[in-house]
Amino acid sequence: MRPVAVAGIGKTAFGAFADKDLRSLAVEAGRACLDDAGLTPSAVDAFYLGNFAGPSFVGQNHLAPYIAAELGLAGVPATRFEAACASAGAAFAHAWSAVASGMHEAALVIGVEKMTSQTTAKVAEILAAAGDVQGEGKAGATFPALFAMIARRHMYQYGTTREHMAAVAVKNHGNGALNPQAHMRKVITMEQALAGKPVSDPLTVYDCSLVSDGAAAVLLMAAPHGKVQVLACSQTSDHLALERKADITSLPAVRLAAERAYKMAGLGPNDIDLAEVHDCFTIAEIIAMEELGFCAKGEGGPYIASGATALHGPKPVNTSGGLKSKGHPVGATGVAQICDLVLQMRGQAGARQISRSRIGLAQNLGGSGATCVVTILGAV
Numbered sequence: 001m002r003p004v005a006v007a008g009i010g011k012t013a014f015g016a017f018a019d020k021d022l023r024s025l026a027v028e029a030g031r032a033c034l035d036d037a038g039l040t041p042s043a044v045d046a047f048y049l050g051n052f053a054g055p056s057f058v059g060q061n062h063l064a065p066y067i068a069a070e071l072g073l074a075g076v077p078a079t080r081f082e083a084a085c086a087s088a089g090a091a092f093a094h095a096w097s098a099v100a101s102g103m104h105e106a107a108l109v110i111g112v113e114k115m116t117s118q119t120t121a122k123v124a125e126i127l128a129a130a131g132d133v134q135g136e137g138k139a140g141a142t143f144p145a146l147f148a149m150i151a152r153r154h155m156y157q158y159g160t161t162r163e164h165m166a167a168v169a170v171k172n173h174g175n176g177a178l179n180p181q182a183h184m185r186k187v188i189t190m191e192q193a194l195a196g197k198p199v200s201d202p203l204t205v206y207d208c209s210l211v212s213d214g215a216a217a218v219l220l221m222a223a224p225h226g227k228v229q230v231l232a233c234s235q236t237s238d239h240l241a242l243e244r245k246a247d248i249t250s251l252p253a254v255r256l257a258a259e260r261a262y263k264m265a266g267l268g269p270n271d272i273d274l275a276e277v278h279d280c281f282t283i284a285e286i287i288a289m290e291e292l293g294f295c296a297k298g299e300g301g302p303y304i305a306s307g308a309t310a311l312h313g314p315k316p317v318n319t320s321g322g323l324k325s326k327g328h329p330v331g332a333t334g335v336a337q338i339c340d341l342v343l344q345m346r347g348q349a350g351a352r353q354i355s356r357s358r359i360g361l362a363q364n365l366g367g368s369g370a371t372c373v374v375t376i377l378g379a380v
Contacts, residue, residue: 008037014327019298040102050088089364089373183327184266212327269293
């Protein structure tokens with residue numbers, strides 16, 4: 001396996017865009033990425049697309065060549081990857097392995113989702129299909145309900161409080177307010193977070209990520225084409241249904257992906273300078289801290305509330321604003337996390353720039369933990 005570098009990145013703003021369709025978003029991000037790398041489409045010899053539910057959201061199938069052709073990627077293999085909210089992470093993992101193995105010299109990875117063309121109720125229905133449809137789905141459970149159960153159990157077992165979860169929202173909104181591409185650039189207080197409109201007890205609207213449109217792109221090439229290298233990438237899986245899990249406060253796929261990535265990179269949790277993690281709900285970020293080894297099991301809430309993961313804390317997490325503030329176009333999130341780490345590692349994060357950003361970790365989750373991709377990047 002040869003070293004692989006991030007040769008270019010590109011993102012659209014995340015938000016609700018009536019004037020942009022799925023393909024135009026993907027093409028915008030892809031062109032920005034190639035421009036960033038200083039290359040033309042002719043340099044790309046493989047295209048990997050992360051997209052969860054384009055057929056359901058916009059009625060279009062066969063999405064990879066649909067987008068590749070518009071980008072001018074004539075004749076290259078073009079493949080779509082679907083892994084719920086980890087679709088882009090899965091596309092990235094496979095693109096990385098193809099370049100590392102020597103199968104391809106330059107692989108373009110784009111994650112995209114166009115969600116706001118549907119009603120909120122329809123969006124919830126489409127997203128719920130990433131869970132156990134025959135069990136949880138028939139019972140009427142949506143993802144807010146599932147993560148509410150996870151949160152309630154974590155509160156029972158470990159003493160996690162609503163204030164701990166609100167601290168995640170306050171931190172990420174503060175970071176997102178500094179991100180010009182974020183969907184919701186809105187600073188909130190602890191009092192606002194706690195008084196948010198109930199969604200599924202104990203979760204309020206401030207505990208839940210946004211329904212967003214957007215795209216992100218990464219160009220992977222053999223090193224040294226770029227200042228940031230992929231040190232490790234691991235994709236794992238687990239049961240879809242919560243009832244099949246021994247402990248719903250744990251995310252085994254995250255723990256296993258992290259363990260494998262740390263081993264591959266020859267690093268440990270203490271070596272990570274910053275992380276972008278999958279805060280689809282505030283409790284998900286709390287549990288991610290535990291499973292990634294940043295703190296002990298059950299201590300994710302106090303760890304975040306202490307300021308350890310603040311923008312200028314010892315372990316900054318979600319300097320982009322995370323899914324909570326930056327937005328969560330589900331098929332784009334995994335690649336967007338990589339882009340946000342690269343911006344920090346290049347010193348291009350603007351008002352969000354942190355002082356130490358040599359080693360970054362991205363954790364992309366699918367469903368209620370059935371898929372996870374953990375990637376570790378290193379600046380050279």
